[in-house]
Amino acid sequence: MSFDVVRGKVNKINPTQSLVKNITRYFENKHDSGTLFLGYPLSAGSESKVTIDALLVSKRCGLIAFIFPEDSNSPELIMEEQDTLYYHLDYNFKKYISLKKGRDLAFEPIVVSVFPDDSYPNIEGEYTLISIEEIEKVLNENQDFSFDVYKRLCEVLQRVANIKPKKKRQNVKKELSFGGKIKKIEREIANLDQWQKKAALELPEGPQRIRGLAGSGKTIVLALKAAYLHSQFPEWNIAITFYTRSLSQQFKDLIRQFYFEFSSEEPDWGKVNIVHAWGTSFENGIYSIAARSVNVTPLNFNTAKMKYGRINAFSGVCEELLPYFGDDYEPVFDAVLIDEAQDLPSTFYKIIFQLTKKPKRITWAYDELQNLSEIEMPSLAEMFGRDSEGNLNVILEKNPDEAQMDIVLPICYRNPPWALTLAHALGFGIYRDKGMIQMFDELKLWEDIGYQRISGRLQYGNKIILKRSTKSTPEYFADLLKPEESVQSKVFKSAEEQYKWVSNQIKNNIEYDELDPDDILVIFPDAYRSNKESIDFRKSLNQLGIKSVLAGVDTDRDTFKMPEYISCSSIYRAKGNEAPMVYIVNANHCSDGLELIKLRNILFTAITRSRAWIRICGVGEGMDLLQEEINKCIEKGYILDFKLPTKEELESIRRINRERTQEEVKKINLAQSNVKQLIEGFEKGELDPELIPELEVLLNVYKKSKMSDNEDE
Amino acid sequence: MSKKIVKYNKNIQNTAEEMNNTMILLFGLKLLYYYKEVRPQFSNGKQIITWDNHIPDRANCGPFFTTLKQYEHILKSGAFHCILFDGSIIRSAFIFDSNNLINHSHLWWPAPYNNESYIEEVTPQSKYEDFINDSNWKKRLRMRSPIRIDFDPKNMNDNHPLVHMHIQHQETRIHIDKPICFNKFVKYIFQNFYSSIDLDFRKWNLLDFSYEKSEIYGHISSRIII
Numbered sequence: 001m002s003f004d005v006v007r008g009k010v011n012k013i014n015p016t017q018s019l020v021k022n023i024t025r026y027f028e029n030k031h032d033s034g035t036l037f038l039g040y041p042l043s044a045g046s047e048s049k050v051t052i053d054a055l056l057v058s059k060r061c062g063l064i065a066f067i068f069p070e071d072s073n074s075p076e077l078i079m080e081e082q083d084t085l086y087y088h089l090d091y092n093f094k095k096y097i098s099l100k101k102g103r104d105l106a107f108e109p110i111v112v113s114v115f116p117d118d119s120y121p122n123i124e125g126e127y128t129l130i131s132i133e134e135i136e137k138v139l140n141e142n143q144d145f146s147f148d149v150y151k152r153l154c155e156v157l158q159r160v161a162n163i164k165p166k167k168k169r170q171n172v173k174k175e176l177s178f179g180g181k182i183k184k185i186e187r188e189i190a191n192l193d194q195w196q197k198k199a200a201l202e203l204p205e206g207p208q209r210i211r212g213l214a215g216s217g218k219t220i221v222l223a224l225k226a227a228y229l230h231s232q233f234p235e236w237n238i239a240i241t242f243y244t245r246s247l248s249q250q251f252k253d254l255i256r257q258f259y260f261e262f263s264s265e266e267p268d269w270g271k272v273n274i275v276h277a278w279g280t281s282f283e284n285g286i287y288s289i290a291a292r293s294v295n296v297t298p299l300n301f302n303t304a305k306m307k308y309g310r311i312n313a314f315s316g317v318c319e320e321l322l323p324y325f326g327d328d329y330e331p332v333f334d335a336v337l338i339d340e341a342q343d344l345p346s347t348f349y350k351i352i353f354q355l356t357k358k359p360k361r362i363t364w365a366y367d368e369l370q371n372l373s374e375i376e377m378p379s380l381a382e383m384f385g386r387d388s389e390g391n392l393n394v395i396l397e398k399n400p401d402e403a404q405m406d407i408v409l410p411i412c413y414r415n416p417p418w419a420l421t422l423a424h425a426l427g428f429g430i431y432r433d434k435g436m437i438q439m440f441d442e443l444k445l446w447e448d449i450g451y452q453r454i455s456g457r458l459q460y461g462n463k464i465i466l467k468r469s470t471k472s473t474p475e476y477f478a479d480l481l482k483p484e485e486s487v488q489s490k491v492f493k494s495a496e497e498q499y500k501w502v503s504n505q506i507k508n509n510i511e512y513d514e515l516d517p518d519d520i521l522v523i524f525p526d527a528y529r530s531n532k533e534s535i536d537f538r539k540s541l542n543q544l545g546i547k548s549v550l551a552g553v554d555t556d557r558d559t560f561k562m563p564e565y566i567s568c569s570s571i572y573r574a575k576g577n578e579a580p581m582v583y584i585v586n587a588n589h590c591s592d593g594l595e596l597i598k599l600r601n602i603l604f605t606a607i608t609r610s611r612a613w614i615r616i617c618g619v620g621e622g623m624d625l626l627q628e629e630i631n632k633c634i635e636k637g638y639i640l641d642f643k644l645p646t647k648e649e650l651e652s653i654r655r656i657n658r659e660r661t662q663e664e665v666k667k668i669n670l671a672q673s674n675v676k677q678l679i680e681g682f683e684k685g686e687l688d689p690e691l692i693p694e695l696e697v698l699l700n701v702y703k704k705s706k707m708s709d710n711e712d713e
Numbered sequence: 714m715s716k717k718i719v720k721y722n723k724n725i726q727n728t729a730e731e732m733n734n735t736m737i738l739l740f741g742l743k744l745l746y747y748y749k750e751v752r753p754q755f756s757n758g759k760q761i762i763t764w765d766n767h768i769p770d771r772a773n774c775g776p777f778f779t780t781l782k783q784y785e786h787i788l789k790s791g792a793f794h795c796i797l798f799d800g801s802i803i804r805s806a807f808i809f810d811s812n813n814l815i816n817h818s819h820l821w822w823p824a825p826y827n828n829e830s831y832i833e834e835v836t837p838q839s840k841y842e843d844f845i846n847d848s849n850w851k852k853r854l855r856m857r858s859p860i861r862i863d864f865d866p867k868n869m870n871d872n873h874p875l876v877h878m879h880i881q882h883q884e885t886r887i888h889i890d891k892p893i894c895f896n897k898f899v900k901y902i903f904q905n906f907y908s909s910i911d912l913d914f915r916k917w918n919l920l921d922f923s924y925e926k927s928e929i930y931g932h933i934s935s936r937i938i939i
């Protein structure tokens with residue numbers, strides 16, 4: 001038996017609870033499976049939107065819709081309610097060819113009015129009226145539903161809303177071309193899965209956390225949730241917020257599309273606020289709304305950077321604002337939905353907490369891995385603080401009888417399993433000769449993010465083999481792609497040779513592989529040099545007559561892709577975006593060096609931008625090193641085979657590879673260039689070591705530090 | 714903290730926020746000795762930004778332009794937005810009719826004395842007092858003209874360009890293309906009169922006030938040249 005309740009908007013709490021209890025009892029006693037949706041929104045009919053109090057779909061009983069009538073309802077009104085709902089169900093499901101048989105529906109929806117006790121009126125004919133205690137009886141009476149129709153019905157119900165692929169791809173002629181394959185993948189992704197649907201509709205009386213890998217559909221879930229909330233509570237003031245500017249348009253499109261399904265209308269954008277986390281003088285952001293709401297001038301990035309430095313700019317301005325919220329502050333929003341929560345500082349959540357009315361319907365979605373292990377999500381105490389008695393302001397309770405407050409989306413739709421495994425292998429330095437670079441603090445996370453253990457136990461110091469689990473991998477990847485086609489890498493002698501090769505490949509992608517230019521993304525991992533590098537690279541594209549843009553430089557800051565143009569992008573602009581074909585050029589930048597964690601995270605982020613194909617290119621020795629790591633991963637058949645570090649090892653790995661302050665970086669760079677100068681001087685015979693007695697001191701200091709390192713180990 | 718948040722129009726709000734941000738920035742960079750946070754206000758049905766103790770037509774303008782008296786008056790009455798590190802003064806006023814800017818006045822009043830070091834220990838006022846009472850004032854005197862850039866559609870005529878700069882003399886009105894925001898004025902002052910200071914203007918917001926039609930000001934002539 002499997003039975004699940006999806007808890008959306010509940011209008012009548014007591015009857016709903018009794019209903020859930022009775023239906024649960026039925027599933028406990030009977031060999032049946034199904035799902036009960038509370039507050040299920042039907043696609044809009046011609047006139048109005050319809051939300052069903054409770055809708056059950058079960059393998060044996062089929063589809064049963066429950067109405068909780070008002071006590072005062074007359075028999076006529078009860079009949080009318082049932083007729084109307086029946087009409088809507090019939091209208092709604094007839095839209096799906098898979099649910100039709102001839103001209104009619106392939107099944108008969110059952111509509112039942114449920115009363116608290118048996119004092120309901122007696123109505124003759126096709127109307128079913130029952131007391132809450134009689135539910136099991138009704139279910140037992142309807143036991144001959146077709147399994148085939150049940151399966152199709154589930155598919156339709158799960159879909160909730162249709163996300164149409166953005167591109168029609170009419171130019172695709174060959175089924176097996178890259179274009180043909182991505183067309184199929186896009187169609188598959190268009191269907192929501194049961195976890196996404198549950199995450200979107202579940203509506204707890206309080207905060208909710210949604211976790212999932214990049215590409216598990218968090219943005220879609222949040223957009224659907226926003227549309228659902230807006231359709232159920234049109235008077236609510238809802239905010240959707242994020243850090244990557246380009247998400248704004250995506251949210252607007254998705255929410256409009258979903259809301260239209262529920263109500264056939266344009267959302268009221270005065271109530272649904274899609275706002276950046278910070279905001280500028282020209283656009284509202286959560287922070288700027290908050291600041292203005294307490295009569296404080298919101299600081300812009302430039303000013304904040306001066307005060308708090310680049311890295312702490314946002315957390316600094318939020319912190320500065322917090323004391324202005326007094327006990328008598330009147331919150332602005334009924335619900336706040338936060339995407340990319342991992343990119344936002346904990347002080348920002350404290351502001352959100354102030355801005356949100358009770359019961360603090362704050363939903364935040366994040367990817368634990370977007371930054372790998374470097375920046376961990378702050379704890380609930382850090383995010384939302386504690387009350388005057390020291391209790392957490394926000395608690396994520398696990399109560400099986402209530403809507404889920406903590407949801408994990410397990411399937412990664414965006415990345416092929418091979419690319420994802422390789423991204424993790426390189427990101428963590430699993431196959432790096434000089435040793436691993438970083439590791440999760442919580443080893444259990446490996447399983448949470450969709451790896452299965454082939455051997456070994458997840459304990460510090462243990463040997464382990466991990467592989468992407470089939471459960472977390474959509475089938476279409478294996479059906480449509482081969483690993484050797486999906487993942488490729490190449491070492492070049494010079495940047496020019498590399499650019500030429502990539503440009504020619506792109507030409508092929510467009511001319512023979514049936515990809516559109518805007519399906520192709522070229523990522524420059526070195527953010528500081530990406531402008532210059534892209535100018536050089538685009539020369540070779542221009543030579544072949546291929547048009548391209550440098551995102552955020554040639555385009556306005558919210559535009560990432562343009563039809564007919566290849567997108568080139570620095571790694572920071574590429575975050576949050578994706579493309580079927582991704583070329584990483586000059587990947588050697590990430591192979592070794594200072595702040596290796598940061599460099600490898602860049603590589604991880606770059607690889608995980610790819611929806612189907614990834615090409616990792618680079619130059620020289622650095623790329624040779626990366627290529628070795630890539631080869632090992634491929635030879636082993638895309639598994640992660642490694643020894644987990646001990647806790648002490650982990651500590652030392654972190655220390656070496658951590659992010660440094662600008663001051664530290666300057667010092668190290670200066671020292672490096674001085675030493676290089678010395679070496680050059682000696683090699684050219686311009687310097688005589690005998691004349692520099694400090695050299696001996698230097699050697700001794702170096703030896704000593706090596707010795708103490710060994711003692712540490 | 715107040716629960717009643719008065720709603721201002723978008724442009725005046727942007728202007729006030731721009732001024733505040735820039736003053737906080739300059740203060741953090743030690744280029745300001747002192748600044749006062751700007752708040753929009755309502756006045757005669759218009760929304761305005763101005764300095765404290767704004768009393769029109771006294772020592773504020775006209776014949777007092779370029780006189781020590783004016784500098785002293787502004788300094789002592791607190792009729793400014795910020796004092797620069799060298800004792801110079803900046804202030805700006807804006808009048809909005811709904812979302813339209815209908816008047817502005819930016820003023821930079823350079824300190825009349827040579828400032829060898831940043832003002833830190835002494836206040837600008839005592840520094841000024843010290844200067845005028847110094848028997849050696851001739852050596853310390855620094856003759857620089859104030860700069861005022863006004864946007865004044867009401868008085869526009871052939872000799873009175875819509876936007877103009879006063880320098881050296883009250884009747885000097887050098888044509889300026891279009892109304893300018895606070896940041897643009899400050900940028901102009903720093904680039905021209907403090908050019909040795911390395912200030913990165915690339916990320917500065919510049920609000921663009923441009924009008925295609927001047928009908929709202931009662932002028933029938935063609936669009937204002939931008």
